[in-house]
Amino acid sequence: MEALFLPSGQPTVCKWCCMNNAQVVFESQGVCQVCYEKAVLAQKKPELCDLCKSLFTDEQVTKDLLSETAFPYGGLSYIRPSAENGCTLCRIFLLQDPNPDPGRLPLSAMLYATSSEREAQSGAGWTDINSIYFSSEQDQYQLMMSVSAKSDNPAAKYISQRPLESNLATPTIFNQIQCWLHECGTTHNDGPDLNSPKYRMPTRVIDVGSAAEPHIKLFEPPPTLRDQYIALSYCWGRDPFLMTLTTNIDEHKKALDMSTLPQTFRDAVATTRGLGLRYIWIDALCIIQNSNEDKAKEIGVMGDIYSLATITITTVNASCVADGFLQPKSQVTAELPFKCPDGEMGSVLVSAQKTTDLWQQRLYQRAWCLQENLLSPRVLLFTDTEVIWQCQTFPFRRRDNKHVVYVNDNASFIASPFRRLPASVFSPASNANPPADLELDIQTWKSIVENYTRRRLTVASDRLPALAGVTEKFQQVLKDEYYAGLWKSQFIPLLAWSRTTRHPKDYFPPLESYRAPTWSWASIEGPIEYHTVTESDSAKHIQAKFISCTTEPVMPDLASLGEIKSGRLTLEVSMVPASKSPLAQAAATRTGTAEWDEQRKPLSGPPLSVFPTPELLDECYDMFLCEGQTFRGKQKNNLSLILQHVDGEADDVFERIGLYSGYVKGNWKPWAGVKRRVINII
Secondary structure, eight states: OOOOBOTTSOBOBOTTTSSSBOOEEETTEEEOHHHHHHHHHHHHSOOOOHHHHTTTTSHHHHHHHHSSSOEEEEOHHHHHHHHHTTOHHHHHHHHHOOOOOTTOOSSEEEEEEEEOHHHHHHTOSSOOEEEEEEEEETTTEEEEEEEEOOTTSGGGGTOOOOOOOSOTTSHHHHHHHHHHHHHHHHHOSSSOOTTOTTOOOOSOEEEOOOSSOOOBEEEOOOTTOOOOOEEEEOOOOSSOOOOOOTTTHHHHHHOBOGGGSOHHHHHHHHHHHHTTOOEEEOHHHHSOTTOHHHHHHHHHTHHHHHHTSSEEEEESSOSSTTSOSSSOOOOOEEEEEEEOTTSOEEEEEEEEOEEEOGGGSGGGGBHHHHHHHHHOSEEEEEOSSOEEEEESSOSSBOSSOSSEEETTOOTTSTTOTTOOOOGGGGOGGGGGSOOSOHHHHHHHHHHHHHHHHTSBOSSGGGTTGGGHHHHHHHHHHHOOOEETTEEGGGHHHHTOEEEOSSOTTOOOOOOSSOOSOTTSGGGSSSOEEEOOBOOOSTTGGGSOEEEEEEEEESSTTSOTTSOEEEEEEEEEEOEEEGGGSHHHHHHHHOOEEEEESSOOOOSSSOSOOOSOOHHHHTTEEEEEEEEEEOSSTTOEEEEEEEEEEOTTSOTTEEEEEEEEEEOSTTTTGGGTTSOOEEEEEO
8 A cells, every 4th residue: 555645745654653654544644554443443432531531520620721731631652542442532632633743742742721702701600611722742733622512411501612513504504694694684784785676686597496386497587576596606626517508498497307416506405495595596507508608698797696696605615516515524523521510410522623724725716716705795605614604794704613713814814715895896876986095996906816816717718707797896996997907097007917926836838829918917827916016206207108908809799808809008118128128137146037927847947937048138128117116125126028029010019928027226227218119019
């Protein structure tokens, strides 16, 4: 049997014996074959050790858990044999300890507990414990565990936290969602009113039926019908599944057989019914998938479909449509005896807290799902453990528990996966005037584009269409003209993009067919980042000046927010041959950085060529764009586009091939004496 390997290429050491190479995964950890057999045997014959039994039954031990000095637990010499003898909690300690050192736990570990806010606020005479922490190396590594009690257990009077649901389709969860929905629709002022009569329905929806008529079917609402509906955001996956086509649409209008639907669609229907609604929009069933005309038409109104939905169901962990989302993954849980303050014996459940980074989840790596999340005024995130509510007022809300910790859960941070669009996007009444804070709106747009370009697309030509819904909403707010990913009023600053340097080992080959003009970030594959642009009086006379821009959409009858077949940008600029610009000096003095739009992949090493070669310098031009701001205090830098003449075109027609950032003070002077000229970039 082969060993398991880490991403670094090093073999994984068995988490159980800490000596052999891991060969098998057991309870999400790598173990060797010998230890795997021990673990399986222990799992079949669970029996708590005496030390674990005493944690919540021995008054002194419980006091030590809550003290500043904590409770000294056994080391590896105690925990490993105890785990082999069937102690579930010791097995959790042994396998889930985040300390990667094979030599951990030489003597003893520390175990301590924390109480809930409810207990602290009430001043009760008992301690409402909601978490315990296992530390194999003080101040270094902590295994966080949640403590909960079932509602019908005697311990529930003293332990307020409840276990995670084993099924996310329970009446309790649906009732909670309905309460959140009612509160949002009646008391929140920064989202659409649930009872507004003006919100039209999509072209097609799935009618999930009623108690009297439980059959489901594809339904085309008449233009006069105004009703609430749910939208679904999910990952398709690679395997084929039932879709609406020109050949079966009439059949789907008559009835849809539940048994033929993938599990995610079935779960979505069950959730719609559970929330008391009748209609749900699912793209694969509500768009005719083999009709380019219908797809283009529906993509053009995608912004409205999600922004007008009552709520959007988002399947966070389902990697494909066959996975479903209502059956959460089971957790390894230890049941410990609990002596209640009134003397009655109960029990509590202890399980390892899970740390989740939503950015690493499949759905958050799918390009289409970004706008589906951002445009929805209300979102239900179905994770593999729970349901999270999102709206403009509460970007991150869930039932009170300590079972899961989310990375970057503060929605005010740009890096947070819970961050929402500005409230103005969901408040049409406030859109009568130009934006009050243009700088904030443009900064939000930049962060969205940077986030979006990190995500994957199955169809390369969707780079602009998959963001068209967000673009449409921003256009309503900005009152601005849009060209292939850039806004007219901020065109020069928005040209200051380059391939991100945060992932130097990633290689993205050139596109096989045309997608966007070279001045647009949509012309390349992979993530981009924006450079900070500043106003400069000293370099203002050589800064690029926007004259005009045109783009030609693939579908002339639709707005030019989606797929395009050509684009031309006209600028008044100062430009010099690259061999006579600071770009040439950068190669020798390393006083600047050139980031190429098309990557060069060498035989070895990272694919990104950082400094220009002499051969390339002879072929290109350096066009001063604007001054920027580095991260080195207040130091400014100059930003310039690296251009190349387009063969077969007039002398004034160029294509962008990169961006140069120079760090030397005043190195914009080579452009100062150059005669200004008008050029076109395609």
